[in-house]
Amino acid sequence: MSEQPIYVVGAGAWGSALAHTLGLAGRKVMLCGRDEVAIRTINEERRNPHYLKMVEMDAHVTAQLGYAGIEKAQAILLVVPAQASRAVLTEIGAERLAGKSIVLCAKGLEKDTLKRQSEILAEASPKAHAFVLSGPSFAVDVAQGKPTAVTLAGESIEAARKIVDLLAGPTFRPYSSDDIVGVELAGALKNIYALACGAVDGAELGLSARSSIMARAFAEMGPLVEAMGGAKESLNSLAGLGDLTLSCTARESRNFDFGYRLGAGESVAQIVDSGAKLAEGVHSSPVGLALADKYQVDAPIIKAVNALLAGQAPIEGLVAQLMARPLRSE
Ligand SMILES: NC(=O)C1=CN([C@@H]2O[C@H](COP(=O)(O)OP(=O)(O)OC[C@H]3O[C@@H](n4cnc5c(N)ncnc54)[C@H](OP(=O)(O)O)[C@@H]3O)[C@@H](O)[C@H]2O)C=CC1
Numbered sequence: 001m002s003e004q005p006i007y008v009v010g011a012g013a014w015g016s017a018l019a020h021t022l023g024l025a026g027r028k029v030m031l032c033g034r035d036e037v038a039i040r041t042i043n044e045e046r047r048n049p050h051y052l053k054m055v056e057m058d059a060h061v062t063a064q065l066g067y068a069g070i071e072k073a074q075a076i077l078l079v080v081p082a083q084a085s086r087a088v089l090t091e092i093g094a095e096r097l098a099g100k101s102i103v104l105c106a107k108g109l110e111k112d113t114l115k116r117q118s119e120i121l122a123e124a125s126p127k128a129h130a131f132v133l134s135g136p137s138f139a140v141d142v143a144q145g146k147p148t149a150v151t152l153a154g155e156s157i158e159a160a161r162k163i164v165d166l167l168a169g170p171t172f173r174p175y176s177s178d179d180i181v182g183v184e185l186a187g188a189l190k191n192i193y194a195l196a197c198g199a200v201d202g203a204e205l206g207l208s209a210r211s212s213i214m215a216r217a218f219a220e221m222g223p224l225v226e227a228m229g230g231a232k233e234s235l236n237s238l239a240g241l242g243d244l245t246l247s248c249t250a251r252e253s254r255n256f257d258f259g260y261r262l263g264a265g266e267s268v269a270q271i272v273d274s275g276a277k278l279a280e281g282v283h284s285s286p287v288g289l290a291l292a293d294k295y296q297v298d299a300p301i302i303k304a305v306n307a308l309l310a311g312q313a314p315i316e317g318l319v320a321q322l323m324a325r326p327l328r329s330e
């Protein structure tokens with residue numbers, strides 16, 4: 001029997017980049033999208049007309065509308081925005097996902113429910129096996145074959161290693177972890193902090209201020225991760241420190257860019273109305289704050305980002321408030 005394809009659900013920037021890199025590694029891939037023109041163009045012209053247009057999609061990748069045949073997938077990568085995951089999993093259906101390895105690639109927390117991606121999967125298909133892919137990885141870099149290392153978490157190291165072997169390629173190197181909670185929180189929270197660091201840059205508060213926010217963000221994450229059942233040590237990883245560093249320093253990060261524009265004086269509405277790309281942190285910020293409240297963890301930077309998004313204060317005022325907090329040891 002010929003090799004069953006890996007299904008990649010979501011033909012946006014990250015889904016297309018992952019499909020292409022898996023194809024380059026010799027894997028058979030089915031890329032599932034919802035846009036007819038994109039599907040046709042990928043199959044006929046080997047490029048996604050909406051995302052990463054410069055990339056010639058590897059010949060191992062086929063695209064299709066919807067999820068036909070997904071029950072036979074070797075593994076499934078879920079690569080839609082965090083707020084869309086539940087609807088997509090529900091549409092695919094619990095039965096077709098049962099017993100399958102599902103690699104959750106979104107870096108976000110669900111609004112209203114405060115759920116992580118693996119919790120959403122457990123509700124949508126209790127018999128599916130959750131894995132989490134996270135770490136410093138811009139789609140454009142991965143798609144262009146630039147060297148990238150990421151974290152792949154599963155219920156156990158042994159389980160994670162099987163998926164690592166399936167996804168690894170010459171330029172894409174996953175490291176295994178058994179801390180699903182820590183890894184998915186790291187990915188979601190770094191987007192909130194990227195908004196803060198972007199705003200600091202946009203307001204020209206200086207590189208020293210930006211690094212201070214990054215370091216304090218790293219310290220802020222630990223107690224929340226631990227309170228929610230993850231391991232603080234998981235933050236010393238590609239998914240933790242690695243992604244925080246990338247997203248908090250690069251204008252290529254959509255979250256950083258969104259924050260930058262806020263810091264430079266635009267409002268959330270202006271940025272959204274201008275057709276800004278997906279910035280997961282905008283949706284995850286209120287969830288992060290609610291979780292910090294729920295677990296009684298001090299999270300002044302997440303609080304500040306929420307105030308910034310709500311238009312309650314400019315970043316300059318919020319940083320001044322952070323500077324006025326009681327002095328203490330690190
Ligand atoms: N881009 C990156 O560098 C990285 C992104 N990620 C994470 O991956 C996730 C996806 O990001 P990314 O691919 O960049 O985002 P994009 O905005 O580039 O793409 C999102 C894709 O999901 C599709 N989609 C949106 N809503 C639905 C829905 N309800 N049902 C079906 N499909 C839907 C979109 O379809 P349509 O085009 O038709 O709107 C689009 O193809 C995010 O959580 C992000 O944080 C993680 C690492 C790197």
Ligand SMILES: O=C(CO)COP(=O)(O)O
Nearest residue numbers: 135136137138253254255
């Ligand atoms: O997660 C990412 C890089 O690791 C992509 O970041 P943005 O979603 O901010 O562009």
